[in-house]
Amino acid sequence: MIHPTAIIEEGVELGENVKVWAFAHIRTGSKIGDNCVIGEGAHIDTGVQIGNNVKIQNHALIYHGCIIGNDVFIGPNVVTTNDYYPSVFGDWKNNGRFRSTYFCKGCSIGANSTIICGVRIGVDALVGAGSVVTRDIPDGFLAYGNPARPIKEK
Amino acid sequence: MIHPTAIIEEGVELGENVKVWAFAHIRTGSKIGDNCVIGEGAHIDTGVQIGNNVKIQNHALIYHGCIIGNDVFIGPNVVTTNDYYPSVFGDWKNNGRFRSTYFCKGCSIGANSTIICGVRIGVDALVGAGSVVTRDIPDGFLAYGNPARPIKEK
Amino acid sequence: MIHPTAIIEEGVELGENVKVWAFAHIRTGSKIGDNCVIGEGAHIDTGVQIGNNVKIQNHALIYHGCIIGNDVFIGPNVVTTNDYYPSVFGDWKNNGRFRSTYFCKGCSIGANSTIICGVRIGVDALVGAGSVVTRDIPDGFLAYGNPARPIKEK
Numbered sequence: 228m229i230h231p232t233a234i235i236e237e238g239v240e241l242g243e244n245v246k247v248w249a250f251a252h253i254r255t256g257s258k259i260g261d262n263c264v265i266g267e268g269a270h271i272d273t274g275v276q277i278g279n280n281v282k283i284q285n286h287a288l289i290y291h292g293c294i295i296g297n298d299v300f301i302g303p304n305v306v307t308t309n310d311y312y313p314s315v316f317g318d319w320k321n322n323g324r325f326r327s328t329y330f331c332k333g334c335s336i337g338a339n340s341t342i343i344c345g346v347r348i349g350v351d352a353l354v355g356a357g358s359v360v361t362r363d364i365p366d367g368f369l370a371y372g373n374p375a376r377p378i379k380e381k
Numbered sequence: 382m383i384h385p386t387a388i389i390e391e392g393v394e395l396g397e398n399v400k401v402w403a404f405a406h407i408r409t410g411s412k413i414g415d416n417c418v419i420g421e422g423a424h425i426d427t428g429v430q431i432g433n434n435v436k437i438q439n440h441a442l443i444y445h446g447c448i449i450g451n452d453v454f455i456g457p458n459v460v461t462t463n464d465y466y467p468s469v470f471g472d473w474k475n476n477g478r479f480r481s482t483y484f485c486k487g488c489s490i491g492a493n494s495t496i497i498c499g500v501r502i503g504v505d506a507l508v509g510a511g512s513v514v515t516r517d518i519p520d521g522f523l524a525y526g527n528p529a530r531p532i533k534e535k
Numbered sequence: 536m537i538h539p540t541a542i543i544e545e546g547v548e549l550g551e552n553v554k555v556w557a558f559a560h561i562r563t564g565s566k567i568g569d570n571c572v573i574g575e576g577a578h579i580d581t582g583v584q585i586g587n588n589v590k591i592q593n594h595a596l597i598y599h600g601c602i603i604g605n606d607v608f609i610g611p612n613v614v615t616t617n618d619y620y621p622s623v624f625g626d627w628k629n630n631g632r633f634r635s636t637y638f639c640k641g642c643s644i645g646a647n648s649t650i651i652c653g654v655r656i657g658v659d660a661l662v663g664a665g666s667v668v669t670r671d672i673p674d675g676f677l678a679y680g681n682p683a684r685p686i687k688e689k
Contacts, residue, residue, distance in 0.1 A: 250422070312661065
């Protein structure tokens with residue numbers, strides 16, 4: 228199911244049984260596994276890697292440098308980043324500011340969270356809605372806040 | 382006024398004099414009262430109930446389980462939720478995690494706020510922009526922050 | 536480069552070499568300088584003034600009353616405001632609640648930040664991702680948090 232208003236560029240590797248909702252945009256060179264859902268207005272940037280059984284909710288912005296494992300839930304309006312010191316100047320891919328971000332198997336990111344680039348969200352971790360993630364989140368932990376801190380094991 | 386790019390599914394109950402802006406999506410089974418404005422890119426999920434004279438600003442995401450009274454202002458990019466422990470697994474409507482959220486008459490939700498499900502935003506309450514609402518907000522109070530705390534009576 | 540799904544109203548003053556991505560909307564009476572990029576799903580409201588060499592990233596919402604200088608970076612999902620006490624009632628442009636917001640030359644606003652109206656983001660300032668800006672940010676300072684506080688000179 229690909230909504231007719233969705234934009235899927237050439238050079239995207241789409242798995243089986245992927246749903247893409249209205250106004251979503253999937254850019255070239257990204258790879259999306261089986262049984263994934265890409266929500267309304269979501270943006271999947273070039274080179275993003277997404278595993279199987281992943282839900283990317285409405286308006287989530289997944290930028291170049293994001294690596295997403297299997298069984299991950301990305302909530303609505305979640306925003307990722309890839310430039311630690313964003314600026315209109317310079318070539319962000321080649322100036323030492325670019326960092327990748329890892330969403331490990333089974334983790335969930337609550338709605339409207341902001342993920343600062345360069346972190347690893349651990350296996351089965353849960354980031355509470357509205358958080359700003361600035362550091363790694365350990366496997367299996369619940370974390371939330373601005374900045375997000377690990378609160379307890381789930 | 383319904384913008385030609387807006388998507389309004391069958392089975393929506395639209396009141397009189399409703400404006401729907403570009404790239405908005407209103408899902409089946411939702412009910413929208415008279416004199417409402419649904420902003421650009423906003424998403425109104427299945428079963429959402431919206432009263433009269435309500436403004437839903439651009440990109441706001443109003444999910445299943447939200448009940449919105451009359452005269453409510455929902456700011457741009459406000460995100461609601463309905464699953465207290467979001468996960469890619471399970472049937473979120475029937476696993477005990479689903480909670481409704483109530484926006485009482487005359488309340489206003491500032492831009493980019495995140496509303497954790499299960500709360501009641503009181504009559505004429507004001508939630509400051511960028512807040513994360515995790516608990517009920519009393520009638521007539523100004524609240525803000527992450528997490529949002531009642532600050533003073535308006 | 537104007538994407539065919541973008542909406543550019545009549546009465547927009549567009550500079551040279553402006554790129555406008557999918558599902559963006561630029562409203563009448565706004566002015567956009569040379570070499571700007573307007574991201575996917577971004578909204579540029581009536582009367583907004585944008586200088587040269589500005590990047591407005593995906594889903595950013597730039598409302599009436601925003602004045603943006605040259606060389607400014609506005610991150611994805613950044614939300615501006617223009618009504619200090621938002622409400623569904625009254626004429627927000629003429630009730631004393633409207634305030635302008637200034638983004639000075641060379642400043643950068645991190646992803647998903649919320650800008651409360653009436654502030655001045657200083658020259659070359661950097662607002663960290665996920666911040667809520669409630670006060671002026673001095674020239675050349677890094678600021679972040681909710682509320683955003685100046686942390687150090689860059």
